[in-house]
Amino acid sequence: MNFLITGAAGFLGAALANNLVRDGQQVRGLDDLSTGDPQALDKSVHFTRGDVNDRPKLWTLLQNVDCVYHLAARVSVPESILYPREYNAVNVGGTVSLMEAMRDVGVRRVVFISSGAIYGKQARQPLKEKNRPSPDSPYAVSKLSSESYVRTIGELWGIETVSLRVFNAYGPGQNLPPSHPPVIPNFIRQAVRNGSIVVHGGGDQTRDYIYLDDAIQAMVAAATAPSIDGQVINVGSGTETSVRDLAQMIMTLTDSSAELIFNPRASSGVDRMCADLSLACEKLDFEPKISLEDGLQRTIQQDDRFALP
Numbered sequence: 001m002n003f004l005i006t007g008a009a010g011f012l013g014a015a016l017a018n019n020l021v022r023d024g025q026q027v028r029g030l031d032d033l034s035t036g037d038p039q040a041l042d043k044s045v046h047f048t049r050g051d052v053n054d055r056p057k058l059w060t061l062l063q064n065v066d067c068v069y070h071l072a073a074r075v076s077v078p079e080s081i082l083y084p085r086e087y088n089a090v091n092v093g094g095t096v097s098l099m100e101a102m103r104d105v106g107v108r109r110v111v112f113i114s115s116g117a118i119y120g121k122q123a124r125q126p127l128k129e130k131n132r133p134s135p136d137s138p139y140a141v142s143k144l145s146s147e148s149y150v151r152t153i154g155e156l157w158g159i160e161t162v163s164l165r166v167f168n169a170y171g172p173g174q175n176l177p178p179s180h181p182p183v184i185p186n187f188i189r190q191a192v193r194n195g196s197i198v199v200h201g202g203g204d205q206t207r208d209y210i211y212l213d214d215a216i217q218a219m220v221a222a223a224t225a226p227s228i229d230g231q232v233i234n235v236g237s238g239t240e241t242s243v244r245d246l247a248q249m250i251m252t253l254t255d256s257s258a259e260l261i262f263n264p265r266a267s268s269g270v271d272r273m274c275a276d277l278s279l280a281c282e283k284l285d286f287e288p289k290i291s292l293e294d295g296l297q298r299t300i301q302q303d304d305r306f307a308l309p
């Protein structure tokens with residue numbers, strides 16, 4: 001099959017692109033390199049630098065494409081609170097541009113990578129797709145709004161659509177920006193340096209951490225799975241872990257003497273997050289295979305940035 005991946009040079013995009021070419025698929029990648037690194041891509045991926053809002057470029061890249069994976073986005077929740085206009089322009093505007101270009105060229109299916117963040121605070125866990133979303137950041141709003149655009153434009157123009165609500169994905173190669181870094185690579189970096197690990201709030205908040213290879217398994221399945229048109233599907237580990245336990249696990253695995261500091265004044269986000277995977281199991285034959293401990297071990301071993309001195 002012929003694929004286009006937007007955001008192909010990013011953490012999830014590059015792993016997906018490399019996985020698909022290893023399976024003998026034809027893959028084009030688009031990324032503006034605002035955070036992505038094209039060096040992460042296998043030589044067989046046809047990479048183009050460009051903006052997801054550039055429709056003429058999309059028209060060219062979409063020729064003869066069977067399935068699009070849409071990942072290009074700004075991805076930081078705290079940054080989205082500071083710059084909501086930018087998050088709207090890239091995440092929502094980019095999605096609409098892509099759907100319009102797909103309509104113009106004629107593409108069969110799009111797999112949109114949404115986020116578990118759209119659920120926000122919910123009374124019950126695990127989180128089911130039919131729960132009413134309660135997004136609590138411009139990032140989450142941009143993902144929920146993009147889900148609606150994808151489904152609506154898809155229905156209007158006969159494009160098959162599926163939105164995967166990926167929970168907290170982690171693994172080797174995850175972007176580690178200086179401000180507001182994602183929790184797992186940040187904790188590992190601090191642990192291997194024997195620095196301080198700062199936990200926001202009391203550390204009792206739970207999250208659903210899914211290892212990269214498991215997330216990619218679900219994404220690959222979504223390109224060809226039957227009867228998923230118009231669906232939103234959770235992709236997580238189905239297990240919830242407190243941030244305190246995560247920090248302890250990372251310290252044990254790295255044999256670290258880092259100091260664990262709790263910052264009660266920092267917002268710790270929603271209390272609990274855990275994905276219900278029934279629909280993913282039914283529609284994508286999805287079953288996470290890698291435990292958190294195993295995934296953390298692989299991340300520590302395979303990511304050069306965490307090489308132990």
Ligand code: NAD
Binds near residue numbers: 008013
């Ligand atoms: P990432 O930042 O590594 O990847 C995003 C990529 O999009 C980057 O390579 C960036 O350069 C590119 N990009 C940004 N703006 C662009 C634009 N205007 N035009 C073209 N490319 C642009 O982040 P990631 O973790 O790989 O996330 C990929 C997708 O998965 C995002 O849509 C994100 O919202 C979604 N997601 C990620 C997670 C996670 O835990 N990593 C969880 C849920 C959803």
